Amino acid sequence: MRHGLANVVPDSTSRSLWEIVRANVLTLFNAIVGTSFVVLLVLGSWQDALFGLAAVGNSVIGVVQEYRAKRSLDRLAVLESPVARVLRDGSVQEVPTADVVLDDVLVLRSGDQVTADASVLESGGLEADESLLTGESDPVDKEAGTVVLSGSILVAGRGMARVIRVGADSFSSGIAADAKRFSLVNSEIRNSLNRILRWLSWALLPVALIVANGEMQSRGGWEQAIASGAWTSALVGVIASVIAVIPLGLVLLSSVAFAVGGIRLAGNKVLIQELAAVEGLARVDVLCLDKTGTLTQGRIIFDGVHELAEPAEPGWERALGWFAKDPEANATSRCLEAAFEHDGGNPAVSSVPFSSARKWSAVTFDGGGTPGSGTWILGAPEVVLADGSGGADAAPAAHAALGRAGRLAESGLRTVVLAYAADTTITADNATLPAVVEPVVVLTFREQIRPEARQTLDYFRDEGVELKIISGDDPRTVAAIARSVGVDVAEGYDARKLPADPRRLEEVVANNTVFGRVTPHQKRDMVAALQRRGHTVAMTGDGVNDVLALKEADLGIAMNSAAPATKAVARLVLLDGRFDRLPAVVAEGRRVIANIERVSKLFLSKSSYSIAIAVSFGLLSLQFPFLPRQLSFTDGLTIGIPSFFLALMANSSRYRPGFLRRSLLFSVPAGLIVAASLLSLNLYAQTTGAAGAAPESLQSASVLTLSVLGLWILAVVSRPLDVKKVAVVLAMCAMLLILITQPLVQDFFHLARPPADLLRAAGAAALGGGLAVELLAWIHGRMFPR
Numbered sequence: 074m075r076h077g078l079a080n081v082v083p084d085s086t087s088r089s090l091w092e093i094v095r096a097n098v099l100t101l102f103n104a105i106v107g108t109s110f111v112v113l114l115v116l117g118s119w120q121d122a123l124f125g126l127a128a129v130g131n132s133v134i135g136v137v138q139e140y141r142a143k144r145s146l147d148r149l150a151v152l153e154s155p156v157a158r159v160l161r162d163g164s165v166q167e168v169p170t171a172d173v174v175l176d177d178v179l180v181l182r183s184g185d186q187v188t189a190d191a192s193v194l195e196s197g198g199l200e201a202d203e204s205l206l207t208g209e210s211d212p213v214d215k216e217a218g219t220v221v222l223s224g225s226i227l228v229a230g231r232g233m234a235r236v237i238r239v240g241a242d243s244f245s246s247g248i249a250a251d252a253k254r255f256s257l258v259n260s261e262i263r264n265s266l267n268r269i270l271r272w273l274s275w276a277l278l279p280v281a282l283i284v285a286n287g288e289m290q291s292r293g294g295w296e297q298a299i300a301s302g303a304w305t306s307a308l309v310g311v312i313a314s315v316i317a318v319i320p321l322g323l324v325l326l327s328s329v330a331f332a333v334g335g336i337r338l339a340g341n342k343v344l345i346q347e348l349a350a351v352e353g354l355a356r357v358d359v360l361c362l363d364k365t366g367t368l369t370q371g372r373i374i375f376d377g378v379h380e381l382a383e384p385a386e387p388g389w390e391r392a393l394g395w396f397a398k399d400p401e402a403n404a405t406s407r408c409l410e411a412a413f414e415h416d417g418g419n420p421a422v423s424s425v426p427f428s429s430a431r432k433w434s435a436v437t438f439d440g441g442g443t444p445g446s447g448t449w450i451l452g453a454p455e456v457v458l459a460d461g462s463g464g465a466d467a468a469p470a471a472h473a474a475l476g477r478a479g480r481l482a483e484s485g486l487r488t489v490v491l492a493y494a495a496d497t498t499i500t501a502d503n504a505t506l507p508a509v510v511e512p513v514v515v516l517t518f519r520e521q522i523r524p525e526a527r528q529t530l531d532y533f534r535d536e537g538v539e540l541k542i543i544s545g546d547d548p549r550t551v552a553a554i555a556r557s558v559g560v561d562v563a564e565g566y567d568a569r570k571l572p573a574d575p576r577r578l579e580e581v582v583a584n585n586t587v588f589g590r591v592t593p594h595q596k597r598d599m600v601a602a603l604q605r606r607g608h609t610v611a612m613t614g615d616g617v618n619d620v621l622a623l624k625e626a627d628l629g630i631a632m633n634s635a636a637p638a639t640k641a642v643a644r645l646v647l648l649d650g651r652f653d654r655l656p657a658v659v660a661e662g663r664r665v666i667a668n669i670e671r672v673s674k675l676f677l678s679k680s681s682y683s684i685a686i687a688v689s690f691g692l693l694s695l696q697f698p699f700l701p702r703q704l705s706f707t708d709g710l711t712i713g714i715p716s717f718f719l720a721l722m723a724n725s726s727r728y729r730p731g732f733l734r735r736s737l738l739f740s741v742p743a744g745l746i747v748a749a750s751l752l753s754l755n756l757y758a759q760t761t762g763a764a765g766a767a768p769e770s771l772q773s774a775s776v777l778t779l780s781v782l783g784l785w786i787l788a789v790v791s792r793p794l795d796v797k798k799v800a801v802v803l804a805m806c807a808m809l810l811i812l813i814t815q816p817l818v819q820d821f822f823h824l825a826r827p828p829a830d831l832l833r834a835a836g837a838a839a840l841g842g843g844l845a846v847e848l849l850a851w852i853h854g855r856m857f858p859r
Contacts, residue, residue: 361611368526369521568591578598610626611628630644675786
């Protein structure tokens with residue numbers, strides 16, 4: 074391993090510690106804050122540099138919370154880490170994928186995800202789906218001498234292959250690292266916040282220039298301000314305006330909300346492969362469910378044999394015994410092992426393994442004409458007998474078998490037909506059904522319905538989420554099981570009739586609920602059809618046949634029993650396989666979305682009024698009405714402290730698209746109201762000379778007005794109020810009263826009691842602004858009813 078011959082790829086389910094630190098510390102806004110902090114220290118105004126401590130605290134909290142989430146998710150990821158089967162010392166061993174070394178011989182089976190590039194030594198109908206690597210949608214036959222690529226998914230057959238490239242040298246290492254890399258940005262919330270930050274970045278320089286000019290003009294002009302040294306206080310005002318525009322805690326709180334959500338879900342045995350997936354399920358409006366392993370427990374139970382002819386073709390029991398013993402048997406065939414034995418009498422000369430695309434498997438015995446020799450085919454009745462009418466004698470038997478299988482399927486049983494073809498050999502190289510086959514027996518199987526399935530589906534229906542049940546089984550069987558869990562459906566749609574035209578496919582998928590006989594590629598196409606209609610789609614599954622659909626869906630959800638390839642592409646893994654965990658995921662996502670929208674209104678209102686104040690005061694050549702330390706005071710009381718509590722509170726509001734539009738349509742008008750209130754107060758003071766004797770009196774009145782309006786906005790965005798929210802608002806009001814009456818606080822924040830007339834003016838400005846905020850909240854509520 075030290076020489077690079079081991080299959081170690083720098084890949085993880087989460088960002089590294091350095092990436093976390095870099096994302097939380099090395100940002101444009103932190104650079105601006107850091108520079109401003111240093112400038113104030115140089116000027117000797119260390120009291121005005123409090124915002125620097127707040128920025129450091131934000132970064133530390135962000136790093137700690139995300140690192141906690143990383144450790145929690147990484148521990149779960151280790152428990153779910155994939156293994157590879159290798160042939161060592163003459164025996165098949167399971168080893169971690171990282172322990173696969175160059176020249177190891179991989180033992181490959183259907184459902185595996187190949188762990189390293191390897192040259193095929195033996196192939197028994199081996200087929201690989203390389204669509205995740207190359208985009209090629211059709212499975213590729215892998216004969217001896219061909220190369221099977223790491224990351225590809227084996228959809229049929231078995232084989233052995235010698236590892237030729239490992240680790241970073243393998244074909245998929247870069248693709249896999251990118252596909253599985255942890256991300257916090259693939260969501261509506263993160264994309265909206267990033268857009269806001271870009272807008273504010275462009276606004277900072279013009280705002281700073283306008284404020285700088287206004288500050289200098291208010292001090293007698295540029296020449297006089299520079300000559301008198303008043304430029305230092307002007308620079309403090311510029312820094313105050315710039316820092317006020319930056320929503321320092323907004324990105325922090327969104328990251329913390331995602332991280333805490335991930336930790337909470339990890340405690341509920343839900344592995345989040347990507348933290349943004351916490352938000353994902355709450356946005357979903359269509360949930361596609363694979364029947365087996367999701368609605369049912371995934372364990373198939375053999376029910377019985379239904380003979381189709383008297384006497385039946387001899388040797389059918391031995392044939393079923395062979396299918397059950399086949400190393401590459403699927404779950405349906407394996408459950409026949411207890412009922413049927415293969416005595417090894419007639420040797421198999423060729424076989425075709427089962428695949429979800431074909432929906433049948435076959436074996437040919439060489440018996441020299443003895444009973445049981447010939448070809449036996451086990452698979453879906455509609456597929457195996459579709460061409461059974463090719464002979465006049467076979468047609469009535471095929472139709473009778475299809476009718477009997479259909480009646481059994483309508484009762485909710487899974488049906489499989491065993492058919493016989495004499496003097497015919499089917500090979501993996503030419504996997505084609507004979508024109509004429511003789512149906513021998515119909516086999517029926519039962520599946521155990523998950524006890525929580527009905528309740529969980531009821532929950533999603535009540536929440537307005539549309540359900541689509543998709544399966545490879547007979548549509549009548551799927552419809553019967555759907556009815557047993559409360560889905561109101563008369564019959565299932567046979568996916569073999571799905572139109573190829575994309576627009577017609579969209580209509581069929583939209584107008585039907587239950588689909589049967591769906592191939593893996595059809596599942597993916599159905600998900601894409603729903604997405605083209607504007608839906609946000611989640612897909613659940615546990616089989617390799619679900620991989621393409623899970624990858625295509627907005628949110629892929631894998632069960633604990635899923636194939637390694639299925640878990641690799643899923644964003645959520647239900648570690649205990651409990652379908653009823655999904656409502657908790659929805660609730661957590663709703664909490665994150667609704668709370669981030671709530672606190673974003675606080676931060677964006679602040680950015681809005683900061684820009685409006687800076688521009689209006691600068692154009693009117695008025696001094697900026699706050700010192701940086703005073704803004705730190707108001708920000709902490711009205712935004713910083715309460716938003717932290719609001720971001721983590723319970724919130725069951727349903728998801729509604731348009732997060733950014735709703736936030737801005739409240740925040741921008743609210744910011745303009747605050748700016749207008751402060752501007753009217755300062756113009757009153759300038760015109761009446763109310764603050765001429767004590768400039769800090771006007772600043773104090775402005776601080777009081779801003780604090781009251783900030784708390785008013787806090788009370789509005791906290792609605793609907795409950796005991797906890799009321800406690801937060803009242804605590805901030807009490808803290809304001811305590812702080813502004815303490816002499817030490819007044820000295821530190823450069824506050825003084827305003828004269829009576831200025832105090833009355835501040836009260837009037839705050840009251841007028843508060844009533845305007847109430848009117849805004851009423852209008853906003855009518856525009857966007859809850």
